[in-house]
Amino acid sequence: MKIGGVGEVMKVGDLVKVKDCEHLYDVSHPFYEACECFFCSGNSNRIGVILGPAPRNSWAVMFDCGEWRLDEFDHARGDVEVISESR
Numbered sequence: 001m002k003i004g005g006v007g008e009v010m011k012v013g014d015l016v017k018v019k020d021c022e023h024l025y026d027v028s029h030p031f032y033e034a035c036e037c038f039f040c041s042g043n044s045n046r047i048g049v050i051l052g053p054a055p056r057n058s059w060a061v062m063f064d065c066g067e068w069r070l071d072e073f074d075h076a077r078g079d080v081e082v083i084s085e086s087r
């Protein structure tokens with residue numbers, strides 16, 4: 001199955017960016033809840049380098065706050081964007 005267009009394939013060495021979490025930034029909002037995901041709690045810039053393949057169609061990715069796994073589904077959903085391809 002082919003998903004997306006040009007530069008839409010993740011590979012080792014690529015720089016990827018994880019989309020910002022959809023949460024409320026206004027602390028005074030009644031529904032405000034601080035996001036506690038890996039990236040928010042690690043105060044990450046959300047940019048990582050793909051280290052190599054990981055089990056179940058995923059990739060091991062090194063971020064400034066540590067290693068995380070992303071899969072092709074995250075990518076297909078648009079939650080992960082390839083910002084710089086290795087050549």
Ligand SMILES: [Zn+2]
Pocket residue numbers: 021035036037038039040041
């Ligand atoms: Zn988050």
